Structures are given as structure tokens and as C-alpha cells.
Amino acid sequence: MVDDPFENMLAQMDRAEEYADVDHGVFERLKHPERTLKVTLPVELESGEVEVFEGYRCQFDSARGPFKGGVRFHPSVTQREVEALAGWMTWKTALVDLPYGGAKGGVICEPKDLTERDLERLTRRYTEGIRRMIGPEVDVPAPDMNTNPQTMAWMMDTYSMYEGYSVPQVVTGKPLEIGGTPGRVEATGRGVSLVTERLFEYLDRDLSDATVAVQGFGNVGSNAARLLDEAGANVVATSDVSGAAYDPDGLDVAALGAHVDAGGLIEEYVAGEIRGGASAADSRWDDPDAITNAELLTLDVDVLIPAAVEGVITADNVDDLRASAIVEAANGPTTVAADEVLTERDVQVVPDILANAGGVIVSYLEWVQNAQEFSWPLETVNAELERRIGTAFDETIEQYDAKGLPDLRTAAYTLALERTATAHEYRGLFP
Numbered sequence: 001m002v003d004d005p006f007e008n009m010l011a012q013m014d015r016a017e018e019y020a021d022v023d024h025g026v027f028e029r030l031k032h033p034e035r036t037l038k039v040t041l042p043v044e045l046e047s048g049e050v051e052v053f054e055g056y057r058c059q060f061d062s063a064r065g066p067f068k069g070g071v072r073f074h075p076s077v078t079q080r081e082v083e084a085l086a087g088w089m090t091w092k093t094a095l096v097d098l099p100y101g102g103a104k105g106g107v108i109c110e111p112k113d114l115t116e117r118d119l120e121r122l123t124r125r126y127t128e129g130i131r132r133m134i135g136p137e138v139d140v141p142a143p144d145m146n147t148n149p150q151t152m153a154w155m156m157d158t159y160s161m162y163e164g165y166s167v168p169q170v171v172t173g174k175p176l177e178i179g180g181t182p183g184r185v186e187a188t189g190r191g192v193s194l195v196t197e198r199l200f201e202y203l204d205r206d207l208s209d210a211t212v213a214v215q216g217f218g219n220v221g222s223n224a225a226r227l228l229d230e231a232g233a234n235v236v237a238t239s240d241v242s243g244a245a246y247d248p249d250g251l252d253v254a255a256l257g258a259h260v261d262a263g264g265l266i267e268e269y270v271a272g273e274i275r276g277g278a279s280a281a282d283s284r285w286d287d288p289d290a291i292t293n294a295e296l297l298t299l300d301v302d303v304l305i306p307a308a309v310e311g312v313i314t315a316d317n318v319d320d321l322r323a324s325a326i327v328e329a330a331n332g333p334t335t336v337a338a339d340e341v342l343t344e345r346d347v348q349v350v351p352d353i354l355a356n357a358g359g360v361i362v363s364y365l366e367w368v369q370n371a372q373e374f375s376w377p378l379e380t381v382n383a384e385l386e387r388r389i390g391t392a393f394d395e396t397i398e399q400y401d402a403k404g405l406p407d408l409r410t411a412a413y414t415l416a417l418e419r420t421a422t423a424h425e426y427r428g429l430f431p
């Protein structure tokens with residue numbers, strides 16, 4: 001089993017190498033991040049204590065354009081994880097053909113233990129720490145786990161204060177009022193839903209009433225669940241870090257969304273302590289059962305959508321998985337050892353670099369609007385998202401079928417590696 005996400009990413013690259021038309025020397029070059037900055041972040045908390053946090057920004061590859069990638073606030077952040085995520089961003093932007101490279105940032109912290117003011121100070125200090133390496137034409141951060149439009153607003157403000165004028169284009173995923181784009185908040189979940197629909201079309205299966213389990217009910221998971229529910233699928237289970245809710249007849253996704261938006265946990269929802277205006281009494285749905293995150297992963301459903309953290313589908317649980325398709329909303333949810341078993345069992349896995357690319361596609365559209373100083377309506381953004389992720393899906397399927405590749409991940413990786421390698425070959429080696 002590969003526990004280290006960076007080793008997992010390298011193993012995914014190695015699996016694709018034999019099928020990719022990439023010079024071995026260039027391939028070796030692609031295994032190393034361009035640079036990683038580690039920053040020490042002393043912050044005076046609202047309690048009066050000074051806590052010293054640690055943060056990273058990894059810039060993995062810029063052959064195809066400026067670096068692009070989110071910032072994660074989480075206790076389990078490590079340098080290796082940030083580097084793996086930056087690598088995955090590189091393959092993702094290449095696969096969906098955006099003029100970007102890949103990057104990622106992270107701060108080791110538990111946001112639940114910090115006040116709003118603590119989070120603002122930490123974000124500003126982190127932005128100051130990495131500000132010499134970011135910029136609208138250099139490296140453009142965005143939200144990821146536990147960061148959101150407010151975090152991006154603080155990053156944009158901090159960067160702009162140093163520059164002496166407003167620079168909205170330095171981050172994406174901003175609030176609408178300061179240069180954000182309509183559709184960004186739900187973009188990753190919308191992409192997951194669109195890709196699931198395309199997969200069902202490809203497999204010639206009906207999505208209506210297909211059963212879906214979504215691990216993680218945050219930004220990505222909740223929007224994917226809502227949009228799949230609207231598309232007619234039956235979302236039977238979802239979870240957060242506190243536990244999972246399961247109802248074989250389907251969950252009330254809207255009520256769950258209201259509960260979580262109001263700050264509630266899934267375990268409270270299952271226990272009947274429902275926030276956000278919905279109550280068990282006025283719900284037309286049955287009370288769901290409490291199950292664990294581990295049990296959610298092994299439910300007998302048509303589609304499993306991991307939308308929380310990496311490394312959840314491993315050699316240890318893959319034999320218990322019963323879903324007939326997996327759509328990877330989270331980054332790196334499947335280890336290579338598990339992948340090999342899924343390929344043997346013919347379980348279709350839509351890889352993360354395709355399934356969750358909706359977020360970076362709409363981030364790109366936000367960046368373009370900022371550069372043009374011209375904003376687009378939601379319909380234009382959503383249509384462009386659908387066109388771009390649909391094209392990437394079709395190209396992946398074409399590669400998979402035409403080359404007789406073992407699985408969709410290998411197809412997506414060969415495309416991404418070939419595009420990135422071609423950019424390197426054209427640019428040549430400096431000096």
C-alpha cells in the first residue's frame with residue numbers, strides 16, 4: 001500500500017509511462033517539483049497567545065503557463081502532500097487544456113479551533129510569506145479544503161496592500177463583489193455531476209434512480225450531491241468528518257444542505273438535531289441511519305463519489321467495495337494498489353484530474369474575466385464549463401478506446417503527460 005500521496009502520484013505516472021508518447025528524459029524531469037517554499041507563520045491569536053504555524057507553497061511545473069492551485073488549511077497537511085497535490089494540478093490543467101501549470105499551498109492548522117479573526121491573521125501572514133512567489137502572471141492560488149471566498153478575499157487584499165493597488169487576478173474563487181465569477185463556488189461539484197452524467201451516457205446506463213454515495217459533504221460533495229439529485233439520481237448516503245447518513249430510499253439532500261450550511265454536523269442530523277430550518281417532522285423523508293465513513297465506502301451503490309480526503313480507497317478496503325463506478329471528486333482518493341484491483345474488476349473510475357476539474361476550469365474563467373475587466377453571466381460560465389469538461393471527457397474516452405488502455409486514469413494521464421512533455425520539448429532546457 002502506498003501511504004505517501006507523492007509516491008502514489010509517481011506510481012500513477014509510472015503506470016501511464018508505458019503508454020505515453022513521452023521521451024524518458026522529459027518524463028524523469030516531470031517527476032520533480034520546480035520548487036517548494038516552506039514558511040513559518042507566527043500569529044497572535046485572539047486569546048492573546050502566539051502560535052507558530054507552518055505553511056507551504058509548491059510550484060510543480062510551469063511549462064504550459066502560470067502556476068495554478070488551491071490552498072488547504074488542515075491538520076494533516078505535509079510538504080509531500082502539498083507537492084503531490086501540485087503535481088495533480090499540473091496533470092489536471094493539462095488534461096482540461098488550460099494555459100496553466102500546477103501548484104498547491106497548505107497550512108498545518110485545525111480551522112475549527114481558530115476564531116474568524118485568527119483565520120484572517122493566519123491567512124494574511126501566510127499570504128505575506130508566499131507573496132514573492134505568487135502574482136497574476138506567476139502563480140494564482142484558489143480555495144481548497146477549509147478555505148473559501150472569504151479566505152481568497154483576505155489573500156487578495158494582503159497582496160494588493162503590498163502592491164499599492166487592487167489586484168483581483170492574483171487569486172480565484174473570490175467573492176462576487178471583488179471580482180469573483182458567478183458559478184465558482186459550485187463549479188467543482190457541477191463538474192463532478194456533469195462527468196457522472198457523461199459516464200452513464202458512455203456506459204449506456206440510466207442515471208435516473210441510480211444510487212449514489214458521496215463521502216464528504218463540504219463544498220464539492222454537497223454541490224455534487226445536490227446537482228446529481230436534481231439530475232434524477234438517488235443520493236442514498238453522505239458523510240462528513242463526524243460520520244455518515246444512509247437511507248436506501250434516498251436522502252433529503254436539500255435539508256442536509258441547509259443543516260450543514262447552518263454549521264451542523266452529519267452526526268447531529270442523523271440524531272435528529274437538525275439546524276437550518278428543516279426538521280424531521282416537516283421532512284417528507286425517513287430518518288436516515290447512522291453509519292461510519294468506512295461503511296459508506298463499501299455500500300452497494302451504482303456510483304461512489306469520494307469527496308473528502310486522499311487515500312481512502314486502499315488495498316485494505318478495495319475488496320469490500322461494491323460500487324460499480326467511482327467518480328473521484330477528492331484529489332488522490334485511490335491508492336495505486338487499489339486502482340489495480342479496480343481495473344481488474346472492471347470498475348470504471350473517473351480519475352480526479354478529470355472528475356474534479358470543474359473548479360480550476362471556472363477559476364480560469366474568473367481569471368480571464370479579471371484580465372478583461374468584463375464579467376460574464378452565470379449561463380455563459382456554466383456553458384463554458386460544460387463545454388470544456390465535456391471535451392476533456394470525450395478526449396479521455398477516445399484515448400482509452402483508441403489505444404486499448406487499461407483504465408480511464410491511464411488514458412487521462414497519458415494525455416496530460418504528453419501535453420506537458422510537448423510544452424517542455426518546444427521550450428527546451430534553459431540555459
Ligand code: NAD
Pocket residue numbers: 143144145146147188215216217218219220221239240241242293307308309310329330331356357359360
Ligand atoms: P471542504 O472542506 O469544503 O469539505 C470537506 C468535507 O470532507 C467536509 O464535509 C469534511 O467534514 C469531510 N472530511 C474531512 N476529513 C474527512 C475524513 N477524514 N473522513 C471523512 N470526511 C472527511 O473541502 P472541499 O473543498 O469540498 O474539498 C474536498 C476534496 O475535493 C479535497 O480532496 C479537495 O482537494 C478536492 N477539490 C476541491 C476543489 C474545490 O474547488 N474546493 C477543487 C478540486 C478538488
